[in-house]
Amino acid sequence: NSGNVVALHEFTDILVFLLHADPNMVNAGDMNGSGNLMDFLDEPFPDVGTYEDFHTIDWLREKSRDTDRHRKITSKSKESIWEFIKSLLDAWSGWVVMLLIGLLAGTLAGVIDLAVDWMTDLKEGVCLSAFWYSHEQCCWTSNETTFDDRDKCPQWQKWSELLVSQSEGASAYILNYFLYIMWALCFAFLAVSLVRVFAPYACGSGIPEIKTILSGFIIRGYLGKWTLLIKTVTLVLVVSSGLSLGKEGPLVHVACCCGNFFSSLFSKYSKNEGKRREVLSAAAAAGVSVAFGAPIGGVLFSLEEVSYYFPLKTLWRSFFAALVAAFTLRSINPFGNSRLVLFYVEYHTPWYMAELFPFILLGVFGGLWGTLFIRCNIAWCRRRKTTRLGKYPVLEVIVITAITAIIAYPNPYTRRSTSELISELFNDCGALESSQLCDYINDPNMTRPVDDIPDRPAGPGVYTAMWQLALALVFKIVITIFTFGMKIPSGLFIPSMAVGAMAGRMVGIGVEQLAYHHHDWIIFRNWCRPGADCVTPGLYAMVGAAACLGGVTRMTVSLVVIMFELTGGLEYIVPLMAAAVTSKWVADAFGKEGIYEAHIHLNGYPFLDVKDEFTHRTLATDVMRPRRGEAPLSVLTQDSMTVEDVETLIKETDYNGFPVVVSKDSERLIGFAQRRELILAIKNARQRQDGVVSNSIVYFTEDPPELPPNSPHPLKLRRILNLSPFTVTDHTPMETVVDIFRKLGLRQCLVTRSGRLLGIITKKDVLRHMAQMANQDPESIMFN
Numbered sequence: 088n089s090g091n092v093v094a095l096h097e098f099t100d101i102l103v104f105l106l107h108a109d110p111n112m113v114n115a116g117d118m119n120g121s122g123n124l125m126d127f128l129d130e131p132f133p134d135v136g137t138y139e140d141f142h143t144i145d146w147l148r149e150k151s152r153d154t155d156r157h158r159k160i161t162s163k164s165k166e167s168i169w170e171f172i173k174s175l176l177d178a179w180s181g182w183v184v185m186l187l188i189g190l191l192a193g194t195l196a197g198v199i200d201l202a203v204d205w206m207t208d209l210k211e212g213v214c215l216s217a218f219w220y221s222h223e224q225c226c227w228t229s230n231e232t233t234f235d236d237r238d239k240c241p242q243w244q245k246w247s248e249l250l251v252s253q254s255e256g257a258s259a260y261i262l263n264y265f266l267y268i269m270w271a272l273c274f275a276f277l278a279v280s281l282v283r284v285f286a287p288y289a290c291g292s293g294i295p296e297i298k299t300i301l302s303g304f305i306i307r308g309y310l311g312k313w314t315l316l317i318k319t320v321t322l323v324l325v326v327s328s329g330l331s332l333g334k335e336g337p338l339v340h341v342a343c344c345c346g347n348f349f350s351s352l353f354s355k356y357s358k359n360e361g362k363r364r365e366v367l368s369a370a371a372a373a374g375v376s377v378a379f380g381a382p383i384g385g386v387l388f389s390l391e392e393v394s395y396y397f398p399l400k401t402l403w404r405s406f407f408a409a410l411v412a413a414f415t416l417r418s419i420n421p422f423g424n425s426r427l428v429l430f431y432v433e434y435h436t437p438w439y440m441a442e443l444f445p446f447i448l449l450g451v452f453g454g455l456w457g458t459l460f461i462r463c464n465i466a467w468c469r470r471r472k473t474t475r476l477g478k479y480p481v482l483e484v485i486v487i488t489a490i491t492a493i494i495a496y497p498n499p500y501t502r503r504s505t506s507e508l509i510s511e512l513f514n515d516c517g518a519l520e521s522s523q524l525c526d527y528i529n530d531p532n533m534t535r536p537v538d539d540i541p542d543r544p545a546g547p548g549v550y551t552a553m554w555q556l557a558l559a560l561v562f563k564i565v566i567t568i569f570t571f572g573m574k575i576p577s578g579l580f581i582p583s584m585a586v587g588a589m590a591g592r593m594v595g596i597g598v599e600q601l602a603y604h605h606h607d608w609i610i611f612r613n614w615c616r617p618g619a620d621c622v623t624p625g626l627y628a629m630v631g632a633a634a635c636l637g638g639v640t641r642m643t644v645s646l647v648v649i650m651f652e653l654t655g656g657l658e659y660i661v662p663l664m665a666a667a668v669t670s671k672w673v674a675d676a677f678g679k680e681g682i683y684e685a686h687i688h689l690n691g692y693p694f695l696d697v698k699d700e701f702t703h704r705t706l707a708t709d710v711m712r713p714r715r716g717e718a719p720l721s722v723l724t725q726d727s728m729t730v731e732d733v734e735t736l737i738k739e740t741d742y743n744g745f746p747v748v749v750s751k752d753s754e755r756l757i758g759f760a761q762r763r764e765l766i767l768a769i770k771n772a773r774q775r776q777d778g779v780v781s782n783s784i785v786y787f788t789e790d791p792p793e794l795p796p797n798s799p800h801p802l803k804l805r806r807i808l809n810l811s812p813f814t815v816t817d818h819t820p821m822e823t824v825v826d827i828f829r830k831l832g833l834r835q836c837l838v839t840r841s842g843r844l845l846g847i848i849t850k851k852d853v854l855r856h857m858a859q860m861a862n863q864d865p866e867s868i869m870f871n
Contacts, residue, residue, distance in 0.1 A: 138360065139763060140307040142743065143693060143850055146396070146832030148809070149361030156355070180353045181366075181400075185408040187349045188370050192342040192408075193415025196377035199323055199334060200421035206327035207504045210270040211263065212245040223423070267329075267502075268492040274328035275488035278321040278575050279481050286317035290574040293318075293340025294393065295683045297371060299692040300343075301364050302395040303832050310367070315344035322576045326504070330491055331567045333505065333581025339374035339393070340576075342412070346370025361396075368394040369405040375649070376409035377416045378580070380427020384649030385409040391645045392683070395697070396832065430510035432654050436623050438662055441610050445598055449591055449631045450666040454673025456586060457638020460568060461678070465685050468572045472689075480574035487573065491566055499523075500552075500559040500589075505581045508559075512588040512628040513654060523548040523555075524592070524624075545600055553593060560589040572686070579682060583639045584632035591631020595624030626662070629654055634666040638674045641681035643667050693850055701825045703860045708817040710824070710856045711838040711846030720846060723747045725757050726786040730769060730802060733785050737766060746837055746844055747787050747808060756837060756844045757787060759812035760804070772802050814839050815848075821856065828853050 138144055164174035204221040214225035226240040246266045247259035282289045288296075288309045296309055308314065322337050350356035350366040357363070371393045375385035386405045390397050416427055424431065471477045495501035500508055516525035526548025567582040599622035602611045611621070633650045637643065647663045650656070656663075679699070680688070687694045713720055721736060723745045736745070743762050749755040772779045778800030786792055787808045791801050814837045815824060827833060828850060838846045855865040 137763075138305050140305055142305050143834045144303045144305065144360040144832070145834050146303055146361055147813070149359050153359050153362055156359075177355060180355055181404055182407065184346075184349045184353060184356065184366055185369055185404045186411055188342065188346050188366070189373050189408045189411025190415050191345045191349075192338075192370070192373045193377050193412040194419070195319055195341055195345070196338060196412070197416050197419030197421045199319065199338070201419075202323040203326045203334070203504070204421070206274065206323060207329070210267045210327070210329070212243055213249065214243050216242040227423075264496050267496050268489065271328045271330075271488050271492040272485060274324040275330065275484050275575070276481070278324035278328070279484040279573075281317050281321050281324075282574055282576075283480065286311075286313045287574075288314045289318040289321060289576060291572065291576070292336035292578055292683075292686075293343070293576075294336050295686040295690065295692070297340060297343050297367070298393055298395075298683060299687060299694050301367055301371075301393060302694050303360075303364070304693060305360070310344045310347035312344075312348060315341060315348065318344070318576055325575045325577065328488055328492075329495055329502075329504070330488060330575075330577070331505070331563055331570045331582045332576075333578035334576075335375070335378035335580035336578030337576040338378040338578075339371050342370045342374030342377070343367050346373075364396065365398070365401045365404070368397055368401050369408045372405035373408040373412040376412045377427075379649050379653050380413060380416065380431075381649045381652035382406070382409035382413045384645055384652050385412075387645035387648050388642070392640065392642055430506065430513045430654065432513045432515065432625060432629070432656065434515050434623050434626055434656065434659070436621070438623075438626060438659060439621070442598070442622070443662070443665055445594055445627065446630050446662045446665050447669050449587070449594060449627065450634045450637075450669025451673050452590055453587055453631070453634025453636075453638035453666065453670035454676075455638070456564070456635050457583075457641075457670065457674040457682075458677040460564075460583075460639055461680065461682050461685050463568045464571055464682070465689055467569060468686070468689055471572070484573050484575055487566070487569055491570070494562055494566075498555050498559055498562070500555050501562055505585045509581070509585055509588050509628075509632065512585075512592045513625050513632075515623055515625045523552040524596075525549075526552070544603060545596065549596060553596065556589050556593055560586060560593075563589070571682075579639060580636060583636045587631035587633065587635030588628040589631075590635070591628040592624055594631065595622065595627030598622050598627070599624055626656070626659055629656060629659065630662050630666045633663050634670040637667040638670040639682050641671055641674060641679075643671055693854055695825070695829050695850065695853065697829055699857070701822050701857060701860075703821065705821040705856070705860070706817065707815050707819045707821060707824055707838050707848060708845070710821060710852055711817070711848050712852060713846060720844070721745055722751065722754070722844070723760060723785075723787070724750050725788055726784065726792040728785050729781065730779065730783045730785055731781040733765060734769065734781075737762060743849075744835065746812070746847065748844055754844045755842055756812075756814065756839055758808040758810045759835075759837065760787070760808050764807040765804070768804050768807050769802070776800070776802070812837050816840060817845050824848060825853055825857070 160174050160177055163170045165171075204223075205219060208222040212222065214220040214222070216225065222243055225243040245254060245259070245263055247262045248254045251258065251262060253259040288306075288311075296306060300306055300309065318337060318341055322334050322341070325332060326334050346366045346369065347363070350363050355362060356366055368389050372382075372385040372389040375388045376382040379385070383406075386402065386409055389405055390402070394401075413427060417425075471483075476483065511522055511524065514522070514524075516522075516527065526546040527543035528546045529543060563582060563586050567579075567586070571577050571579055571582075602621050605611060629650065633646060637646050640646070646667050647660060650663050651660055684694075684696060721740050721742060723733065723736070725747055727750065744759055745762070745765075746759055747757045749757060779802050780799045783799045784792060784794065784801040785804055786801055787803075787805050789805065791803065794801065812835075813827070813831070813833055815827070817838050817840050819838075824836065827836065833850065835847055835849045837844060838848060859865045
């Protein structure tokens with residue numbers, strides 16, 4: 088316990104007092120029942136300093152406890168070589184935890200990528216030479232694969248070929264269609280059943296809850312071992328089922344589960360909730376690092392989007408964890424291309440100033456799509472929570488999966504995995520590309536290098552692809568609204584990027600054809616000569632993906648860095664920045680909340696967003712409890728209440744703590760006692776201290792009160808009293824109070840006037856008041 092040193096000093100002082108005191112004084116003390124002066128709390132007892140489920144931690148106390156622990160270790164390190172080695176181990180424990188998180192997160196991400204690749208292909212066929220090979224791996228090992236038919240090899244057979252020995256025709260198509268749907272339903276049913284039975288917290292993205300946990304809220308089991316195991320397994324199943332969701336958000340949750348597991352192995356983190364959250368912030372960075380192959384973007388994502396308290400030390404450790412995670416994933420090489428991600432691209436053409444206009448238009452589209460998605464998804468999720476629909480999560484998942492599979496199969500752009508779709512949309516059309524999107528009419532006299540193919544007129548394949556992409560875009564926009572928030576792991580990064588990439592690729596092809604057919608127009612004349620390679624449609628897809636992801640999440644800096652790490656497009660950082668900023672401006676014009684903040688408010692988590700501004704002219708006295716007409720504040724007195732009085736007060740109220748005053752008449756504030764610690768202290772005192780009964784006086788002062796002869800032993804609880812609770816005056820502006828709650832992470836704040844206690848403001852009161860000022864339902868704040 089961090090208080091052991093103080094306890095030792097108090098114990099020594101008491102011994103000195105007893106040895107040097109007048110014997111008559113001691114006897115007199117024995118006669119009036121207060122002879123046992125030693126505070127039983129001088130010895131640590133279990134569970135003090137811990138928190139109950141769905142409660143907020145006290146950041147100031149956690150910081151103070153860590154400082155005490157560090158001071159104790161530093162002073163003891165000078166006593167012996169062994170203590171010095173222990174202090175070094177303590178200092179290095181943070182880096183060891185980061186190393187372990189990086190290794191496990193990278194390994195899990197690699198396994199998930201490999202499993203998803205195999206199971207996605209399993210819906211369409213199987214490899215006869217080795218059933219655990221995906222389609223691509225199966226044809227790699229074949230000696231009979233030609234370049235033109237690189238996706239066809241004898242070892243890989245579609246289900247129709249295997250079952251009825253037909254690869255073409257209506258019967259083969261219907262059989263493949265039917266088995267595609269069956270496999271998708273099987274994967275989705277297995278995933279939702281596992282989540283429902285073994286780990287209900289494994290559903291959803293996880294980022295809203297992780298943001299809430301990092302702000303100081305306790306959700307026990309959310310980062311537990313079962314959640315880690317089930318989320319990892321079900322993530323593979325749901326992504327393979329073809330549902331419109333991604334694995335990137337849930338990978339952040341998986342990495343934070345790893346962080347929670349490893350921090351529980353070191354007492355420095357397991358016994359201090361504030362320190363544990365530093366580890367979780369770094370774990371979130373490692374999660375994004377392996378999700379996108381973007382270590383720097385991961386650190387910035389943790390800083391900008393997820394973390395509440397992010398000291399410089401955590402920045403370094405996040406960087407290290409993200410580095411180790413990316414290195415581990417690179418060692419596994421799940422995509423076989425020596426890259427960390429599936430859609431690494433290289434473009435060979437610079438962008439031109441005139442192209443900023445379509446890039447900004449894509450930013451506007453991203454902002455509008457983000458606003459539409461957030462409003463529709465929140466409305467659907469609210470309907471799910473408030474109607475009978477929420478009682479049938481398995482049925483909902485099965486129905487959405489069936490609809491997705493039935494509509495997705497006929498369109499080649501929705502049939503394949505979303506990551507493969509984005510990869511194809513990002514790709515530049517080289518001479519070796521066989522995609523429909525690259526079906527241009529070639530000039531037979533062309534004698535240019537392979538990497539510098541001039542703009543060409545679109546062929547029939549490009550026009551077919553445009554129609555299919557338009558249909559796929561509408562389908563993705565609609566189905567993602569209903570998919571995100573179901574009782575299965577569901578990420579939003581990949582579906583959002585797919586929507587933007589489809590829109591961007593179509594805009595890119597449009598601009599490319601416009602430049603080819605109208606190269607004499609004034610906007611094209613300066614930079615697009617006939618026979619030049621002017622426009623890269625893949626770049627437009629990349630910018631569109633960034634714009635839509637920014638519109639939904641409201642990320643800016645971390646988004647741009649993730650995108651250029653993801654694609655290797657460092658040269659295109661300005662178009663990405665323009666699109667990201669535009670999408671944020673447009674989306675913010677309709678509402679300041681990103682999708683994660685909207686889900687936090689929907690679930691009623693007590694999250695004080697640092698980005699929100701409070702501009703109303705209200706005072707602390709307008710918000711504090713008790714209000715006029717309400718029952719007076721429940722308080723403890725410093726030396727006039729019995730154990731029974733305290734137990735009755737605890738039983739009749741559900742407050743998290745009680746102010747301690749001199750007396751109920753004066754109401755001069757002494758300190759603040761936490762409910763949980765009062766319960767534990769009284770329970771332990773009854774078990775371990777003789778003479779403590781229901782009518783024993785409880786006192787919070789240094790010296791026991793004067794008691795009549797033959798009174799039962801008093802109970803000293805000064806050690807659990809916070810002697811410096813945070814206080815404000817009744818005329819403090821609420822703007823200042825809200826700022827204090829955000830920056831210090833307070834649970835409650837006492838309101839005084841000239842040292843006299845008037846009331847209390849809790850975090851819940853602040854959130855209620857902010858909701859009221861924003862014309863929202865103040866009772867939507869569900870948790871303590």
